[in-house]
Amino acid sequence: MKKTTGLFHDELCLWHSTQGLFSLVLPVGSWVQPPPSAGLAESPESKRRAISLIEVSGLSQGISIQSAPSANEANLMTVHPTKYLKKFQELSLDGGGEIGTFAPFGPGSYEIAKKSAGLAIEAVDSVLSGRLKNAYSMSRPPGHHCGRETPMGFCLLANVAIAIEVARKKYGLKKIAVVDWDVHHGNGTQEIFYNRSDVLTISLHQEGCFPPGYSGLDDLGEGDGKGFNINIPLMPGGGHQAYTHAMRKIVLPAINRYQPELLVVASGYDAGGFDPLGRMLLHSESYRSMTDMMKAAASEHCGGKLVVVHEGGYSEAHVPFCVHAVIESLSEKRTEVTDPSLEMMESWQPNNRFNDLQNKLIEEIATKHHL
Numbered sequence: 001m002k003k004t005t006g007l008f009h010d011e012l013c014l015w016h017s018t019q020g021l022f023s024l025v026l027p028v029g030s031w032v033q034p035p036p037s038a039g040l041a042e043s044p045e046s047k048r049r050a051i052s053l054i055e056v057s058g059l060s061q062g063i064s065i066q067s068a069p070s071a072n073e074a075n076l077m078t079v080h081p082t083k084y085l086k087k088f089q090e091l092s093l094d095g096g097g098e099i100g101t102f103a104p105f106g107p108g109s110y111e112i113a114k115k116s117a118g119l120a121i122e123a124v125d126s127v128l129s130g131r132l133k134n135a136y137s138m139s140r141p142p143g144h145h146c147g148r149e150t151p152m153g154f155c156l157l158a159n160v161a162i163a164i165e166v167a168r169k170k171y172g173l174k175k176i177a178v179v180d181w182d183v184h185h186g187n188g189t190q191e192i193f194y195n196r197s198d199v200l201t202i203s204l205h206q207e208g209c210f211p212p213g214y215s216g217l218d219d220l221g222e223g224d225g226k227g228f229n230i231n232i233p234l235m236p237g238g239g240h241q242a243y244t245h246a247m248r249k250i251v252l253p254a255i256n257r258y259q260p261e262l263l264v265v266a267s268g269y270d271a272g273g274f275d276p277l278g279r280m281l282l283h284s285e286s287y288r289s290m291t292d293m294m295k296a297a298a299s300e301h302c303g304g305k306l307v308v309v310h311e312g313g314y315s316e317a318h319v320p321f322c323v324h325a326v327i328e329s330l331s332e333k334r335t336e337v338t339d340p341s342l343e344m345m346e347s348w349q350p351n352n353r354f355n356d357l358q359n360k361l362i363e364e365i366a367t368k369h370h371l
């Protein structure tokens, strides 16, 4: 049986480390006691446990799991200036440190970040070349907060943007859509494509969460890019209903209008109900539903060409179930795995008064974008 879904993963990405320097997001020192174990919220465990669950459930047998070459300098330079890459490489050789706005890393992370970007490049290439129908890139460190020379929020290289630029050059694509459902704003991706119409960027995020205070409602793109950047800030506390309504009212109509040749999802799991860095209430079935919607949109417009790239998500217990649901959806395989938190999270969903208000705000955003 031909395996049509790829999972691009490399153990090296789990070695990116700031061990002992942070407790959740607080730098150790002063009143902050060194952490007992995981340390920085952005740790390998959520990813490692997701891969483990995929193995244990048997889902691994129905998909093609593979690594990829690291991104090379030419790949990186499609997005990042040499000056930034040099600075990152030097600090990495020097044992690591802080390179931007909350973008800390340990020794060797430059090479690891090149592997992370390489996985995304290969995931996109495998789909565009027709080797696979769709693919998931388990990229770490993540990328969506990283601008051309402004690393931020755990993101050191702009994985999705790099993969898009490499693919655009190789395959001559004219229209690519990125949907970012990480709970935080996809500000790096937005910055990189802000003046361009060949990449439609859509970000659903908790309003004001990160970058701190940012909403983005009125940031529509500039120049040729005007109208090709859509921000969907959502109220804290929203859950399955808010996201699926925003998908139906804004994301899917925007994709239908744009008709992309490739669909990329920047998939953060920090909109999940257990996440320590977000205040939204998605559960694993929400991630499954949203992936189903993206798959249907990709089938309609671009022969099913869909690539999902891992971004944030800091609940080590919950993220694996959400990743598993996304990959089950991509591969159209259902295992016996059930999410033990699902029933509780369904009971946490906001009431109708909240949802009515959020729906109204979503419809206002749709109107703003003439959708």
Ligand SMILES: [Zn+2]
Residues within 6 Å of the ligand: 182, 183, 184, 268, 270, 311, 312, 313
């Ligand atoms: Zn995030």
